[in-house]
Every structure is written in C-alpha cells, then in structure tokens.
Amino acid sequence: MKDIFKKTSFKYGALGFMIFIVAYFTMWKIDLGLFLNPLVTYPILIFIFILGIYSQKQAKKELGGHLTFSSALLYFVVTIAIAFLGYVSAGILIFHIIDPDAKKELVELTIQASIEMSNKMLGWMGMKEVAGQISEDQIRDSMKLSPTPFGTASLVIGYISNLAFYTVAGLISSLIIKKDRLYEFE
Template sequence: MEEQQTPLQAAIKPGLTIGLVALAITYIAYFIDSSLLASMWMLLISIVVFFGLIIYFGKQYREEIGGYMSFGTAFNFSFIAMLISGIVSLIGQVLLFHVIDPSLPQVLTDIAFDKSLEMMESFGQDADALPPATLDEIRNNTAASFTIGGQLKNFAFGLIFYAIIALILAAILKKRDKSLDY
C-alpha cells in the first residue's frame, strides 16, 4: 500500500511551481516595461494565475488522496503552497529590487505615488491642497515598502491574506465522501 503524502509534503512542489511562475511573470513584465510592475492589470493577471494554479494543484492532490478532501486538509495544502510560493517570490523580488536593478524601487515609488495622487483626485481631494509634509509622508511610506524590511513586513501582512484566501480555496477544494453518511 502506497503511503499518502501529508498536505505539507504535497504542497511543496506546487508552492515552488507557483512561486517560480509568479517570478517569471514579474521578470517578464520587468523586461518588457518596468512600469508594468505597478499596473493593476499585472496584479489582476497575477491573482488569476495564482488562484488557477492553486485550484489546479489542489484538485490534483485531492485525486491523489482518493478523490475526497476535508476542509482542514484543503486549507493546510492551500496555505502551505501559498506560503512557499510567497517565500520564493519574496526572494526573487529582493534580488530584482536590490541586486539586478537597485534603481527600480525609486521608479516604482514614483509611479505608485503618482497613482495615489490620481486616486485622491478621483475622490475629490485636491492633491495641491495637501500639506507638503503629508505628501512627503506618502512618498516615504511608498518607498519604504520596497526596502528589504518593507518587503518582509509586507510578506508578514501577506500571511493574513494567504490565510483568508486559503479558507476560500479550502471551501472550493473540499469534497466530502457522501457514502459515509447514514
């Protein structure tokens, strides 16, 4: 009898795969035009690919363990796969922002700052009416998110997002064996 993999064991390969796919998308966007990294379209594409791959690998794992999976097992698999992919992505982004192109964080900061001002104006806030100290704070907070410490902090907050997404994915991936009902 073949021994079944635990959700941790089963999530390692998909997590690495998803992380590498996310890095490939990031690096392709960077090489095409670095401003794409601050685009909502890139975020949307990344989320769709991320969800699609997690669901694909989750269904594959469910079939490997007999076609049924509890909510807890599905949550553990999803969360661990996302955690591993997040670590891979974090390492790749740190390399991109601090080794490959150290000027990229400033470019992305400027783009994100400008988009923040545009968003404020779309809600009726006049950016010129803001005190210079407030504008400097917005710019500094944006720039801080691209430092290694900022990236680690964002990853830590991302764990909460991963847990919420894992709950949603577990609800999608779970499948109860109805033959066990009396």
C-alpha cells in the same frame, strides 16, 4: 499521503514561484510602471489562487476522492506559501541586488500615481478646488510613515499579509472541496 503532499503542494508551489520570478523580471525589464498596474499584477495573484485550488483538487483526486478539511487547507496554504516566496525573492533580487536604483524610480512612480489618483478622486467627489493642492512633498511626508515600496520590510509585510488573505480564501475553498470518508460501523 506524505508523498502526495510533497508532490502536489511543492509542484504547484514551485510553479507559482517561477511565475512570480518570470513575471517580475519581465515587468522590470519592460517598464517599472507595470508594478503599479492592477491589470498586470492582479491576474498574477488570481492565477496563484487558482494554483492553490488546483493543488487541493489534484490531492483529492490522488487520494481517491476523499480529502479532509484540514488536509485541503494544508495543501492550499503550502502551495501559496511557496509561490509567494517567489514574490519576495524576485523583489529582493531586482530591487536590492541587481538594480537598487529601480526601487527609487518605483517610489517616484508611486508618488506620481498617488497624486494623479488623489486628484481624480477629489474631482469625482466634487472637490475640484482642492484637487490641485496635493504636492509631492506631502506624499513623501506621508510615505515616511510606512515602509518603502519593495523594501525588505515591505516585502516581508506583503508576504505575511498575502499569506493571511489567501489563507482565509483557502478556508472557503477547503470547505467546498473537502470530502470526508464515511464512517464505517463494524
């Protein structure tokens, strides 16, 4: 089982790691606004989830069709943990080592997106008279209370929270995928 564990979890985890690296460097080169676009970031996250499930299914297949709940969860979590290290590595490489100015530009893009979104939301709620009153300074003041987007603290918090969320999803998929061996009486 140890060989299958190493082979399966690390292979799919490394694939997820590389997906994050390639996707983040591509988004950085094309347009920083892509980091804020859910139509770009969510498919990456969904694909990583699918990799975790596929890791479970592959392990079950290699173990002869039987996989305990705890083993299924372990395959999933290790795959996801390795994959999300790509998220952290890419963030540190891009925003701290290669191009620290990109982080400042991304903060500005985040502020603009926040203003636009709050104005839209207030307009939808029938508060159009209040919609134009939110300023960049107010957004900057509120951002001082939280870690800087793609800062080290933000990346670590993102890694931990993603791992926690995906672990809950992994619990559900482990319940579905598991198949214990039947107990044999002597």
